[in-house]
Amino acid sequence: MQGLSESNRELLDASALCRQLVPAGSVEAFLADHRHDLFPDEMFADLFVSKRGRPSIPADTVASVMVLQALEGLSDRDAARALTDRISWKVACGLALDDAGFDFTVLTYWRTRLRASERPERIFDAVRRVIEATGILAGRTRRVLDSTLLDDAVATQDTVTQLIGAIRRVRRVIRGAGDVALLAHDYDSPAKPAIAWDDEAARAELVDALVKDARHLLEACEADDDESAALALLALVAGQDVELFEGRWRIVRGVVKDRVISVVDPESRHMHKSRSSYRDGYKAHVAVEPETGLISAAALTPANAPDGPTGVALLEGEEPGLSVLADGAYGSGETLAALEAAGHERMIKPFTSNTAVPGGFHRDDFTIDEDAGTATCPAGHVVAITPRRHATFGARCASCPLRSRCTNARKGRHLNLNVHDAELVESRRAWRDGEFISDCRKYRPMVERSLAWLVRGPSRRVRFRGVEKNQMGLSTRVAAINLRRLINLGLAYDGTWSLATT
Secondary structure: OOOOOOOOOOOOEHHHHHHHHOOOOOHHHHHHHHHHHHOOHHHHHHHOOOOOOOOOOOHHHHHHHHHHHHHHOOOHHHHHHHHHHOHHHHHHHOOEOOOOOOOOHHHHHHHHHHHHOOOOOHHHHHHHHHHHHHOOOOOOOEEEEEEEEEEOOOOOOOHHHHHHHHHHHHHHHOOOHHHOOOOOOOOOOOOOOOOOOOOHHHHHHHHHHHHHHHHHHHHHOOOOOOOHHHHHHHHHHHHHOEEEEOOEEEEOOOOOOOOOOOOOOOOOEEEEOOOOOEEEEEEEEEEEEOOOOEEEEEEEEEOOOOHHHHHHHHOOOOOOOOEEEEOHHHOOHHHHHHHHHOOOEEEEOOOOOOOOOOOOOOHHHOEEEOOOOEEEOOOOOEEEOOOOOEEEOHHHHOOOOOHHHOOOOOOOOEEEOOOOHHHHHHHHHHHHOOOOHHHHHHHOOHHHHHHHHHOOHHHHEOOOOOHHHHHHHHHHHHHHHHHHHHHHOOEEEOOOEEEOOO
């Protein structure tokens, strides 16, 4: 059953005795005064529908701990200890000085119930309602879209380690799988295979044997719906990195698209931030109001997910008419078209593109008539656009006086036109004409401040496995950051939420 906060203070109430020790304007001081208003009991009543059993920890106490935990990037154990021995946390959560707090598993239990509920991000939603009540975003029609990479909570695994891990998992969860005879390795042993790891031939033989074991296990096992995930993962890792060559399985050169990098966390992905810098894990996408630094929406995806579609989804709850600022990662034709369809103004730096000849004619030097279905080159040659949106000038280029500035191709200039070609052309024109460069320089860098807050300290690394669990962790972190920002702006409550700066 749900536990409720007591209105009467205890004899050694931390807030009554030590409130003056907690700095004014801190999140702890704010929660001490307003946690009941921010996290009322009825907000969590659906998590404990039964009236029988032992009462849970009061909702405002647990929610306050989760906010402070997310703000400082603490583990469950460290958060539970902070509640036990830190006066500021006791004051914030309404505990007595001699209160031992609760076991760290309470936080796991609450997260599990929240995640299974219809409103798993209700802590973020509570802070978002405060933002709406203050009216601080009223009339602010700019949103900046951006993302940052987050490190996963597991070690990246090579092909051999993944195969062994996936085989062990199938043997563990599927009945009868342990009885299937496998030859490559003793899968009951936690040790690595006993081979000469500096011997290329020995490593190749091991890979071949492991793949054959995996295929044999897949053929021998049957699983119900609850167990099929283990077999599917084994099939994936047994095929993504290997190929059959002259009757033996070997590791392929290159990296398969959307490669699973760990069987411990199959949703984690590999992502290059630049040619020389990469991370394994997830990507946090945010929509930020740049003048206040408040994050209006956030989403977590695998690290290799494109920015554009997720950025568009973050703005779904917004009214039309926003000025959306973003970098080239959001400059695809599909993203530009989706923002236009939603009624937003696009202030997005376009993708960089190269000319066929250095210093020569760009795609935008060609005229495309969508109604007539034709393309006209700078020399005035007109060709039809094919159903697959190709425009080939071919023999017309042979004697063209502008050929040296247009193409070096033997068969002449060829255009591959995007379905959203018009949006891309308009985006590049607006950027060249400087229509929103000043806004980008003024407002887009400010999102870096919000992203710096988001990944400060240990928060660069996610604490859980999988998108769903880490999405709730991200939303709680964003809620804590927004709350701290609101407090710095003078958040107060007197029956209604208000800001000193508005």
